[in-house]
Amino acid sequence: MHPSIALVNSATESVGGRRVDALDSPESVRAWLLARDLIDSDGVLYEYCQGRIVALRENLRELFTARVGGEEPPPETVDAVNRALTSAPGALLLRFDAGQGFTRRADHPATQVIEHVSAVVAEDAAALLAGEDASILAQCEADGCRRFFLRTHARRQWCSTRCGDRVRAARAYARRRAAGSR
Ligand SMILES: [Zn+2]
Numbered sequence: 001m002h003p004s005i006a007l008v009n010s011a012t013e014s015v016g017g018r019r020v021d022a023l024d025s026p027e028s029v030r031a032w033l034l035a036r037d038l039i040d041s042d043g044v045l046y047e048y049c050q051g052r053i054v055a056l057r058e059n060l061r062e063l064f065t066a067r068v069g070g071e072e073p074p075p076e077t078v079d080a081v082n083r084a085l086t087s088a089p090g091a092l093l094l095r096f097d098a099g100q101g102f103t104r105r106a107d108h109p110a111t112q113v114i115e116h117v118s119a120v121v122a123e124d125a126a127a128l129l130a131g132e133d134a135s136i137l138a139q140c141e142a143d144g145c146r147r148f149f150l151r152t153h154a155r156r157q158w159c160s161t162r163c164g165d166r167v168r169a170a171r172a173y174a175r176r177r178a179a180g181s182r
Pocket residue numbers: 140141142145146147158159160163
């Protein structure tokens with residue numbers, strides 16, 4: 001899974017129009033990043049970190065939306081993503097120690113955790129948007145779902161089986177209603 005797609009999908013309009021945001025506090029940002037191995041367990045996040053990652057999410061959503069719609073993205077959004085891309089070294093350095101063997105970890109001051117995460121996610125987005133997979137980037141067609149996904153099968157219209165089931169159930173209900181009203 002692309003971390004950039006996961007980030008954009010971390011806020012959605014759920015059924016009934018209620019916005020669900022997995023990044024609504026610094027603590028939830030930390031839990032979300034930990035669950036995706038994007039930070040170390042000793043990584044410290046501050047209040048402003050939430051603002052940084054949420055801003056990156058909105059910028060990436062604009063670029064993904066432009067790509068899917070075949071539209072030109074706002075140049076300032078591309079600039080913002082480039083700033084995230086270069087705000088900290090995104091590369092994980094190779095380490096060796098006798099106990100663990102080779103490992104890779106970020107080399108950055110503890111105060112740059114969010115800059116590093118932003119660089120890693122922006123790098124993933126840049127590679128996705130400029131690469132072959134950009135042509136299969138798609139947005140879920142289910143009502144109330146704004147998630148992006150890679151259309152790995154030509155006929156796939158939904159981000160998940162849950163959305164597909166929901167749409168099929170709604171269509172079946174509409175058909176039954178139409179048949180009943182005749
Ligand atoms: Zn969906």
